[in-house]
Amino acid sequence: MWAFNVTNVHEKIKVLRQNADFALKQTIRTVVSIIPARDAQVLEFKAHPPKKGFSTKEGQARMLHDLASIELQAMELGIRTLSEFPEVPQEFKEELWKITLSESEHLEMCLTEIEALGFKWGDWPVNCGLWQSVSPEDSILDRVLIVHRYLEGSGLDAGDSLLKRLGGVDAVGVQKAVKIINTEEIGHVLFGTNWYINFCKAEKLDPTHDFAWRMDKLRAVLPRRINPINHDLRKQSGFTPEEIQYLENLRMSFLEKDSVWKKKNS
Ligand SMILES: [Fe+2]
Ligand SMILES: [Fe+2]
Numbered sequence: 001m002w003a004f005n006v007t008n009v010h011e012k013i014k015v016l017r018q019n020a021d022f023a024l025k026q027t028i029r030t031v032v033s034i035i036p037a038r039d040a041q042v043l044e045f046k047a048h049p050p051k052k053g054f055s056t057k058e059g060q061a062r063m064l065h066d067l068a069s070i071e072l073q074a075m076e077l078g079i080r081t082l083s084e085f086p087e088v089p090q091e092f093k094e095e096l097w098k099i100t101l102s103e104s105e106h107l108e109m110c111l112t113e114i115e116a117l118g119f120k121w122g123d124w125p126v127n128c129g130l131w132q133s134v135s136p137e138d139s140i141l142d143r144v145l146i147v148h149r150y151l152e153g154s155g156l157d158a159g160d161s162l163l164k165r166l167g168g169v170d171a172v173g174v175q176k177a178v179k180i181i182n183t184e185e186i187g188h189v190l191f192g193t194n195w196y197i198n199f200c201k202a203e204k205l206d207p208t209h210d211f212a213w214r215m216d217k218l219r220a221v222l223p224r225r226i227n228p229i230n231h232d233l234r235k236q237s238g239f240t241p242e243e244i245q246y247l248e249n250l251r252m253s254f255l256e257k258d259s260v261w262k263k264k265n266s
Pocket of ligand 1: 071074102103106181185
């Protein structure tokens with residue numbers, strides 16, 4: 001597969017941008033389950049080295065490196081959805097293609113800031129947790145819910161927490177990049193909400209009931225997210241009060257599991 005097999009991160013961005021025609025016009029369903037090529041070490045999150053605080057340049061660069069890894073996977077997931085769901089409406093493809101390009105810009109922004117701080121891509125290991133949250137067996141409703149409403153939606157909550165933490169340190173370039181990314185991500189999540197509703201309607205499903213049902217079905221495979229839910233950003237990206245409550249309960253169940261685990265192991 002073209003963009004997945006390109007190893008160098010800068011080359012990957014270039015190849016992606018040259019392939020709009022492929023992404024928008026290809027009609028053959030290509031099932032992608034391999035982990036895409038990386039020019040950084042891929043390690044399970046638990047095996048990553050400890051992080052430094054944001055008051056150090058290394059701590060800031062490491063945070064941007066984690067963010068770059070998220071943007072890279074978001075970019076690849078965009079192409080993956082286009083490859084695995086050739087039957088979706090052209091309008092969906094065009095909007096998703098724009099989002100995929102926007103992820104490539106976010107990735108580039110992170111790489112530039114990492115270098116401005118004196119570090120480079122590959123200085124730390126990465127993981128492919130986002131990529132591994134989806135499956136070739138997903139329906140388009142599963143995929144939109146997982147990628148755009150759950151993963152990118154959780155990214156909004158996390159980005160806001162990040163901005164608050166960065167507020168107290170001298171890191172103008174880093175703050176600017178994170179702020180731009182988080183503002184643009186609202187549109188990505190809104191894309192997910194709008195198309196989630198459209199696909200529900202097309203299948204004669206009630207989105208209000210489907211959200212809880214589908215999240216219950218998928219929650220075992222979703223990565224744990226425990227950042228406080230940002231109600232304002234969630235509302236801006238189309239979440240209903242019932243959906244936000246569901247996410248609050250899910251977060252609480254993750255936190256409870258953590259505290260039971262800690263008690264058992266203390
Ligand atoms: Fe992004
Ligand atoms: Fe995004």
